[in-house]
Amino acid sequence: MSTEQISGFEKKGASAATYVDERVHSNSWLSRNLNKVFPDHWSFMLGEIALYSFVVVLLSGVYLTLFYKPSVVEVIYDGPYIPLKGVTISEAYDSALAISFEVRGGLLMRQIHHWSALFFVVAIAVHMFRVFFTGAFRKPRELNWVVGMTLALMALAAGFTGYSLPDDLLSGTGLRIIEGIILAIPVIGTWLSFFVFGGEFPGVDIISRLYGIHILLVPGIIVALITVHLMMVWTQKHTQFPGPGRTDKNVVGYPLMPVYMAKAGGFFFLIFGLITIIAGIVQINPIWIFGPYTPDQVSAGTQPDWYIGWLDGALRLMPSVEWIIFGYTISLNVFIPTVVLPGLLVTAAIIYPWLEAWATGDKKEHHVLDRPRNAPTRTALGVMAITFYVVLWIGGGNDIIAVGFDLSINFMIWFLRFALIILPALAFIITKRICLSLQRRDREKLLHGRETGRILRLPTGEFIEVHEPVNSEEKALLESKPDTKPLPEPPETDSAGVRNPKYKSGRRAAGLSRFLYRDTIEKPTEAEMHHGEQAVEAEDEFEAPLLEREEAMHIAHDGSVLAKPAVDAPESATDTEDGGSDQS
Amino acid sequence: MSDEITGNEPGQEVARSDGSTKELRPGEWPPADVEHHLRRTDTDPKAQARAVRQVATMFMLSAIMVVLFIVAFIAIPRDAVVSIPFIGPISALNSAMGLTFGLAIFLIGAGAVHWAKKLMSNVEVVQERHPMKSTEDETELAADIYEVGKEQSTWAKFPIIRRTMLAAMALVPIPFIVSLRDLWIQPADVETPSLELRRTIWEPGMRLVTDITYQPIKADEIPTGGLVNAVPENLLEVQEDEENLNARAKAAVIVVRMLPEEIQSQQSPDGEDWGYNGILCFSKICTHVGCPIALYQQRTHLLLCPCHQSTFDLSDSAEVVFGPAYRRMPQLPIEVDDEGYLVAVSDFPEPVGPSFWEISRP
Numbered sequence: 020m021s022t023e024q025i026s027g028f029e030k031k032g033a034s035a036a037t038y039v040d041e042r043v044h045s046n047s048w049l050s051r052n053l054n055k056v057f058p059d060h061w062s063f064m065l066g067e068i069a070l071y072s073f074v075v076v077l078l079s080g081v082y083l084t085l086f087y088k089p090s091v092v093e094v095i096y097d098g099p100y101i102p103l104k105g106v107t108i109s110e111a112y113d114s115a116l117a118i119s120f121e122v123r124g125g126l127l128m129r130q131i132h133h134w135s136a137l138f139f140v141v142a143i144a145v146h147m148f149r150v151f152f153t154g155a156f157r158k159p160r161e162l163n164w165v166v167g168m169t170l171a172l173m174a175l176a177a178g179f180t181g182y183s184l185p186d187d188l189l190s191g192t193g194l195r196i197i198e199g200i201i202l203a204i205p206v207i208g209t210w211l212s213f214f215v216f217g218g219e220f221p222g223v224d225i226i227s228r229l230y231g232i233h234i235l236l237v238p239g240i241i242v243a244l245i246t247v248h249l250m251m252v253w254t255q256k257h258t259q260f261p262g263p264g265r266t267d268k269n270v271v272g273y274p275l276m277p278v279y280m281a282k283a284g285g286f287f288f289l290i291f292g293l294i295t296i297i298a299g300i301v302q303i304n305p306i307w308i309f310g311p312y313t314p315d316q317v318s319a320g321t322q323p324d325w326y327i328g329w330l331d332g333a334l335r336l337m338p339s340v341e342w343i344i345f346g347y348t349i350s351l352n353v354f355i356p357t358v359v360l361p362g363l364l365v366t367a368a369i370i371y372p373w374l375e376a377w378a379t380g381d382k383k384e385h386h387v388l389d390r391p392r393n394a395p396t397r398t399a400l401g402v403m404a405i406t407f408y409v410v411l412w413i414g415g416g417n418d419i420i421a422v423g424f425d426l427s428i429n430f431m432i433w434f435l436r437f438a439l440i441i442l443p444a445l446a447f448i449i450t451k452r453i454c455l456s457l458q459r460r461d462r463e464k465l466l467h468g469r470e471t472g473r474i475l476r477l478p479t480g481e482f483i484e485v486h487e488p489v490n491s492e493e494k495a496l497l498e499s500k501p502d503t504k505p506l507p508e509p510p511e512t513d514s515a516g517v518r519n520p521k522y523k524s525g526r527r528a529a530g531l532s533r534f535l536y537r538d539t540i541e542k543p544t545e546a547e548m549h550h551g552e553q554a555v556e557a558e559d560e561f562e563a564p565l566l567e568r569e570e571a572m573h574i575a576h577d578g579s580v581l582a583k584p585a586v587d588a589p590e591s592a593t594d595t596e597d598g599g600s601d602q603s
Numbered sequence: 604m605s606d607e608i609t610g611n612e613p614g615q616e617v618a619r620s621d622g623s624t625k626e627l628r629p630g631e632w633p634p635a636d637v638e639h640h641l642r643r644t645d646t647d648p649k650a651q652a653r654a655v656r657q658v659a660t661m662f663m664l665s666a667i668m669v670v671l672f673i674v675a676f677i678a679i680p681r682d683a684v685v686s687i688p689f690i691g692p693i694s695a696l697n698s699a700m701g702l703t704f705g706l707a708i709f710l711i712g713a714g715a716v717h718w719a720k721k722l723m724s725n726v727e728v729v730q731e732r733h734p735m736k737s738t739e740d741e742t743e744l745a746a747d748i749y750e751v752g753k754e755q756s757t758w759a760k761f762p763i764i765r766r767t768m769l770a771a772m773a774l775v776p777i778p779f780i781v782s783l784r785d786l787w788i789q790p791a792d793v794e795t796p797s798l799e800l801r802r803t804i805w806e807p808g809m810r811l812v813t814d815i816t817y818q819p820i821k822a823d824e825i826p827t828g829g830l831v832n833a834v835p836e837n838l839l840e841v842q843e844d845e846e847n848l849n850a851r852a853k854a855a856v857i858v859v860r861m862l863p864e865e866i867q868s869q870q871s872p873d874g875e876d877w878g879y880n881g882i883l884c885f886s887k888i889c890t891h892v893g894c895p896i897a898l899y900q901q902r903t904h905l906l907l908c909p910c911h912q913s914t915f916d917l918s919d920s921a922e923v924v925f926g927p928a929y930r931r932m933p934q935l936p937i938e939v940d941d942e943g944y945l946v947a948v949s950d951f952p953e954p955v956g957p958s959f960w961e962i963s964r965p
Contacts (some may be wrong), residue, residue: 054630054899056730091847099682121677126697127704159735195852196910199892199957209959214786219849220893224786256732262635271635272729278723285715292709299701300690314848315814315834315855315887315896319909334892334927335911341929343963350958352927355894386732413944418912428912429925492637 058272062149062366065102067283069142070245071290075135076177080234082128088114089230091186091223098308108186108311110240111226115185115306130298136178137303138294140326143171151371151401154389155258158382161372163251166244168369173241175326180233182324185304186226189559191312192321194225196331201324203353221314239502258388261499263492267386311517325412332414336436347484364404378532380506392461393500396535399447406446410439451538458500458540465497466551475561485558506532613695642724644721654721661714668707675699742924786838801954803835803853805935810836810859811884811945819944820858828901831858832887835947855887855895856935858945859917861904867919870934870952877936882945884935885921886955891928893957903919906932930958 040046057063063364090110096103098113099120108116118125147167156164179197183190198220201212217224241450244402256270263269273279311319323331333356340351375397376382391398413420414435468486475483489497509525512518543551627633643650675696683695737745758765763907793799810819814832817839825831833856835841841850863881871877878884885906887895894910904918914927915921935956936948954962 054632056632056728059727083885088943093834120681123681124695124700126694127700130697130701192910195893198772202893202957202959206960209800209961212959213799214783216787219799220798220852221848223847235743255735256730268732270732271637271727273724274632274728278719278725281715281723283720285719288708288712289713289716292705292712295701295705295708297705299698300687302693314833314852315895317897317909319898321894321910331911337927339913339927339929341958346964347960348958348962349960350929352929353957370956384734418909428907432912432926440914467914506661544815592683 025438026095027117028421034316042367052253053276054274055253055256056270056272056274057257058265058270062153063257064286065142065146065149067286068290069139069146070230070249071287072135072138072142072294073241073245074287075291075294076132076139077238079128079135079479083118083132084234084497086118086122086125087111087184087230088113089184089227091226096379103310106311109226111184111186112306113310115187119307124202127295127298128570130301130303131295132181133303134298134301135294136181137324140171140174143174144326147171147310148401148405152391152398153260154394154397156372157385158376159255159384160258161253161376163248163255164372165369166248166251167366170241170244170248172242177233177237177241178324180229180237182327183229184226184233185306186310186312187306188309188316188318189304189306191221191314191320192317193323193327195220195314196334200353200357203350204358205347205349205354216436221312240519256386257278258386260388261390261496261560263495265387265495265528267384270386291504320422322416328363328415329408329411330415332411332417332435333357334359335417336411336414336439338436368404374531375535377528378506378535379503380528381503387499390496390499392454392457395451395458395538398454399451402450403443403447407443410435410442414439455538457542461497461500462540462543465494466547468551468555474560475558475565477561483558483561485562486555488552498542502539502542503536505529507537604937629648632730635727635729640728642725645725651722653869654717654924658714658718658722661710661717664709665710665714668703668710670796672700672707690828718870738884750929761943795961797959797964800853800956800959800962802949803955804837804841804850805835805854805947805950807901807947808940809947810940811856811937812836812838821943822939823883824947825858825860825882825941826880827860827862829860830899830901831895832856832897833858833884833945852893853888857882857887857897857899858882858884858937859899859901859904860886861901861918865918868921870931871936872905877934879937879939879945882937884945884947885915885917886933888956889928890930890932890955890957891926896932915918 036046036049071430078584084308088110092110093107094110094113096106096108096116097114098104100116103116115129118129120126150164150167176198179193183194198212198216201215202208204211215225215228216222217228257272258272259265259272273282278400310316322328337352337356340355342349342351380589389397414432417431417435418428421431471485471487473485475485477483488494506525508529509522510519511522567600604788625634644654645651679699680698684692685695685698686692687698734896753759761957783828787796797884811833812819812835814834817834819836820831820833834851835854838850840849842848860880860882866878866881866883869877869883870938885898889896889908889910891911891913894908896908896909896915898909899905899917900907904916905919905924906915906921908914908926908928913926914924915928915932916924917932921934923929923931930953933951933953935951936944938948940946
């Protein structure tokens with residue numbers, strides 16, 4: 020914009036920028052960052068959804084704190100909800116009911132809070148799938164993967180502590196199960212449980228304790244970690260999918276100012292608006308139906324929120340095992356599924372980037388993403404983990420499924436116990452096969468181009484199919500496949516016959532490397548590509564006279580379908596063309 | 604952060620793949636070497652004008668939604684109900700507020716995204732990346748600065764300072780951890796948590812009363828195959844006294860009646876009858892993770908936990924027959940008093956509720 024066109028509005032903006040700059044040196048930062056380039060892809064919005072729904076959680080949560088009372092002092096309910104009139108309930112439950120029925124906008128905010136919390140966890144999960152399957156966790160982003168894992172765990176903690184606050188029957192039952200899990204921790208469990216609950220379950224302290232954790236500690240940690248997460252994304256610049264002109268040394272996309280300010284900023288409003296509309300019309304967690312918590316009541320079909328469901332499923336599927344060692348009891352039936360299992364899974368996920376780096380021996384920076392098919396073993400491992408999770412999750416709802424489908428609950432449990440072992444293994448094998456087949460198709464395409472479906476009969480009587488070279492965009496995508504070779508076996512001794520001190524760890528790395536990279540369909544070599552191009556050219560030559568004739572007779576190609584021939588075309592020629600179009 | 608100044612030299616030219624060149628303005632990135640698709644709004648002024656109208660309309664509608672929200676807030680009574688197809692009857696006030704407020708927010712986003720997609724530049728551009736690793740010079744300078752600082756600090760020179768400081772730092776969180784001890788203020792009469800968990804308020808001669816109306820239970824009133832949820836007679840007093848629900852969380856029981864010949868075994872060590880005329884009493888708190896159990900199949904005498912499906916056979920000492928629980932449901936010995944009401948003979952001989960580390964210690 021030239022100087023004479025500057026509006027008053029922009030002048031004010033410029034003087035505000037100067038005012039701030041003279042105090043915090045901000046223009047220097049702006050000059051480096053205002054037009055920062057971000058690549059475009061729908062899957063890059065998943066993390067954004069998580070971020071925005073967290074903002075919505077915070078906003079609606081602050082509203083709820085104005086009305087909610089974290090106290091278990093008993094009161095007699097005297098509100099507008101008739102079925103509970105006169106019932107002795109805790110002040111926490113009473114205030115949650117008041118938010119739902121008496122405060123105008125209270126129910127809306129409660130439902131916005133719950134829905135956005137669900138959005139938050141779902142978006143984190145799917146975002147992590149994207150990061151895992153595309154290899155975005157590779158150098159230099161390993162640390163951010165760990166920050167992301169911690170954020171996911173904090174999101175679960177936030178979800179669970181919040182779930183317990185209304186003090187309705189469902190939330191209290193969840194707490195009771197948590198008490199059972201804490202009691203099952205060897206050595207310290209009993210004391211730990213007394214410290215958490217301020218004595219025996221349920222006590223009078225847990226609600227107010229969870230409240231502090233839910234509204235201060237956990238969100239504080241989440242805000243801090245999100246800040247670190249975004250600063251790292253900013254510094255490292257976003258990863259990009261492979262494509263023409265995209266390398267590990269550049270980033271291709273649109274600048275922050277103006278495109279991403281509008282798109283990403285607008286996207287926040289889209290998410291916020293969507294959650295609000297859903298919260299307006301779709302009921303969630305109707306606490307008044309469940310009734311107040313009392314430790315001797317429970318409703319059948321008790322279900323946790325979906326992200327805790329898999330742990331509940333693990334509890335259900337675990338066989339009954341308890342050991343007594345030197346007179347002390349270890350409840351393996353509780354400890355293994357709820358403490359050991361998630362601990363192992365989280366650890367495996369956290370160290371995965373380093374395992375893979377160790378197995379590749381690769382110290383380069385990666386900014387161009389992998390297509391999932393091009394890392395078949397990694398993709399198969401991911402799908403295997405998801406399958407394992409889904410089986411456990413189904414286990415968490417086995418009673419509802421058994422009732423719904425009229426199955427025996429015992430059958431369901433035994434079926435799922437076997438499925439938990441068999442299905443993930445199957446998923447691994449099938450996924451890997453699919454990836455390799457896709458690689459084979461990619462190689463075909465690179466070699467021979469795209470199949471057009473046009474069949475030619477040569478004068479010799481031979482039939483051939485005409486191929487077309489893939490366009491430059493697709494070619495760049497196909498050529499992006501990295502042909503990672505497994506690490507070679509390390510030498511046992513060096514040339515002087517001295518034993519290699521790193522022999523053992525080297526062998527392990529080579530073994531893991533073979534597991535990850537042995538199976539691959541190699542990209543065509545230069546010579547093969549050249550040969551393939553020649554074949555395509557030869558087909559073109561065969562087809563050229565036909566195309567010339569078509570042109571001469573004004574038969575237009577419309578995609579792969581031959582359009583109706585021009586009216587003045589000879590009758591006999593039309594017949595021929597009709598015959599040809601059957602095959603197009 | 605670490606990015607370099609991005610302004611290009613004024614008048615700098617970049618080559619395009621089609622052979623043409625483009626002059627970059629300061630602050631403008633070179634276009635990427637991909638095909639650029641022109642949109643209708645780029646070529647057709649009418650389409651452009653229409654897009655501008657659409658964006659402005661969305662922003663305007665958003666403002667209108669805010670007005671409608673305020674109208675709904677004031678006009679719709681709290682208890683009005685509206686029926687929405689596929690969703691059912693819901694609060695009219697809540698849905699009106701949700702829709703108006705939600706649309707007010709959503710339309711801002713829709714306008715902004717539409718604006719970006721139709722009217723803002725859609726030329727993909729290229730920005731260079733720089734390795735995360737600092738340059739050799741920077742690393743060397745940082746190391747030098749560190750060395751100077753280390754020397755000036757005398758950190759290496761006086762090991763006694765270093766060691767005592769590290770020791771002090773290691774110990775200083777301890778007061779905070781110790782202060783957490785009173786998360787549970789231990790009553791004078793409670794030695795350890797495990798003793799507390801073992802004990803319930805049942806005692807010899809204590810009447811069983813129903814769990815909601817608190818009426819004593821006459822043995823004759825329980826039909827064969829019936830199930831009654833019960834609590835100790837003094838539960839409400841204890842709850843009042845202790846101001847919590849802890850006693851209820853351990854003392855809740857179920858009373859079932861079956862034909863005496865259907866009872867295969869009881870938990871009494873010497874085979875004596877802990878029930879009365881086929882009436883047996885068991886803890887209601889699952890030995891798995893503590894859910895209250897109330898799903899009882901009278902024909903098979905099986906008790907099923909609704910939380911994790913542990914199944915106990917009440918006719919056979921409440922042993923586990925299926926599911927994740929390991930310990931049987933503890934039995935409460937009962938008898939009838941002079942008036943024919945059910946009373947406890949003693950507290951539970953076995954601990955109730957989930958297992959814990961010290962549960963099998965005497």
